[in-house]
Amino acid sequence: xxxxxxxxxxxxGIGGLATALSVAARGHRVTVLERRADIAEPxxxxxxSPNAFHALDRIGVDRVVRAVRxxxxxxxELRLMDATTGDRIAAMSLTGRYQERFGxxxxxxxxxxxxxxxLDACRxxxxxxxxxxxxxxxxxxxxxxxxxxxxxxxxxxxxxxxxADGIRSAVRRRLVGDGDxxxxxxxxxxxxxxxxxxxxxxxxxxxxxxGVTAWAGPGWHVVHFVHRTADGxxxxxxxxxxxxxxxEAAVGLPLEKSQVLAEFPELADPARELLELGEExxxxxxxxxxxxxxxxxxxxALLGNxxxxxxxxxxxxxxxxxxxxxxxxELLDCDGRDAPRRLAEYNAARRARTAxxxxxxxxxxxxxxxxAGEAAGARDAMLAAMTLDELYDRCAWLYGTRDFTxxxxx
Numbered sequence: 001x002x003x004x005x006x007x008x009x010x011x012x013g014i015g016g017l018a019t020a021l022s023v024a025a026r027g028h029r030v031t032v033l034e035r036r037a038d039i040a041e042p043x044x045x046x047x048x049s050p051n052a053f054h055a056l057d058r059i060g061v062d063r064v065v066r067a068v069r070x071x072x073x074x075x076x077e078l079r080l081m082d083a084t085t086g087d088r089i090a091a092m093s094l095t096g097r098y099q100e101r102f103g104x105x106x107x108x109x110x111x112x113x114x115x116x117x118x119l120d121a122c123r124x125x126x127x128x129x130x131x132x133x134x135x136x137x138x139x140x141x142x143x144x145x146x147x148x149x150x151x152x153x154x155x156x157x158x159x160x161x162x163x164a165d166g167i168r169s170a171v172r173r174r175l176v177g178d179g180d181x182x183x184x185x186x187x188x189x190x191x192x193x194x195x196x197x198x199x200x201x202x203x204x205x206x207x208x209x210x211g212v213t214a215w216a217g218p219g220w221h222v223v224h225f226v227h228r229t230a231d232g233x234x235x236x237x238x239x240x241x242x243x244x245x246x247x248e249a250a251v252g253l254p255l256e257k258s259q260v261l262a263e264f265p266e267l268a269d270p271a272r273e274l275l276e277l278g279e280e281x282x283x284x285x286x287x288x289x290x291x292x293x294x295x296x297x298x299x300x301a302l303l304g305n306x307x308x309x310x311x312x313x314x315x316x317x318x319x320x321x322x323x324x325x326x327x328x329x330e331l332l333d334c335d336g337r338d339a340p341r342r343l344a345e346y347n348a349a350r351r352a353r354t355a356x357x358x359x360x361x362x363x364x365x366x367x368x369x370x371x372a373g374e375a376a377g378a379r380d381a382m383l384a385a386m387t388l389d390e391l392y393d394r395c396a397w398l399y400g401t402r403d404f405t406x407x408x409x410x
Contacts, residue, residue, distance in 0.1 A: 006158035015164035015304030022329025035135035045237035050104035055322035083217035159336025169306035191278030218372030291355035
């Protein structure tokens with residue numbers, strides 16, 4: 001493989017694999033450098049809005065699109081409940097007019113199924129090389145080449161380097177130099193519950209398999225939905241978040257159920273019954289970064305969480321990453337000599353939309369999920385006064401666009 005023909009991708013998560021497929025579909029050979037010895041994704045559920053499906057369609061790998069649609073559970077409704085009273089605040093239908101307007105469904109999916117579909121497609125693609133246990137620590141470039149340097153000193157050279165190595169990206173540290181991620185102070189507690197071993201009569205009535213439900217309380221909220229795996233097994237995905245000023249990042253620490261329940265003493269009985277189903281809990285302190293204007297440096301570009309990490313409240317981390325991959329693949333439909341100009345175009349095309357999504361995610365935590373007192377009452381009154389079409393209008397910039405560049409203004 002000549003260096004001029006090769007694109008380097010750092011990271012074999014969802015973003016890195018989607019980018020490898022998108023770029024390879026335009027005739028490039030791709031080397032993916034993954035720091036882990038084993039390529040795997042955590043067994044949690046994720047949500048895909050219509051723009052994620054638009055992006056998968058544009059990446060253009062039919063086997064991935066088919067696998068995702070086969071394994072996804074298409075969702076009928078998004079619901080917002082009062083977490084202290086158990087009352088319904090608002091709901092948005094995701095069938096009928098929603099799908100007609102936005103052109104694709106809203107779905108929940110086991111994150112590992114999405115990753116596996118991308119990984120299988122990469123392994124089947126003759127132009128994609130996957131290398132594990134290759135943590136990239138640095139990069140160097142000349143006017144016509146870029147070289148990724150691993151922690152062990154191995155060197156890989158190509159015409160462009162795309163860094164999809166996450167919120168603590170080593171490439172971002174070299175390119176942007178903005179230090180550690182921003183600690184939000186919000187702690188999330190997560191559990192995945194297999195439903196096969198729970199008798200139907202022991203499941204709370206609020207556990208609807210066809211919807212995503214958020215329970216909003218003062219300074220905290222709980223989200224639950226049911227996703228399934230390729231073998232048809234169903235799992236309850238539980239995520240409880242508390243905005244209590246946690247000062248330091250934490251990643252995947254185990255926690256006893258009693259400690260989780262103690263964080264939410266005001267939780268209404270229906271939601272508490274759902275939390276009590278969780279057994280193996282892990283906790284994270286959520287982090288993001290402030291938007292930046294520049295994600296590129298000559299032949300190097302950031303993608304996904306390396307470029308625009310966001311809090312989960314807009315449910316757009318995966319969707320924005322897939323959008324990045326679709327746009328980048330199309331722009332790199334060029335000779336390697338033109339890569340710096342095309343990467344700059346990618347940066348310019350995506351930065352406003354992703355910055356808006358980052359900021360909206362922060363705002364949703366404060367204004368939708370966590371307000372208290374009069375602010376919570378104002379939220380309830382605003383949502384109650386909105387028609388379904390007005391709710392769709394609020395989402396149109398996010399779900400409806402197909403060019404993935406809309407985002408000017410907030």
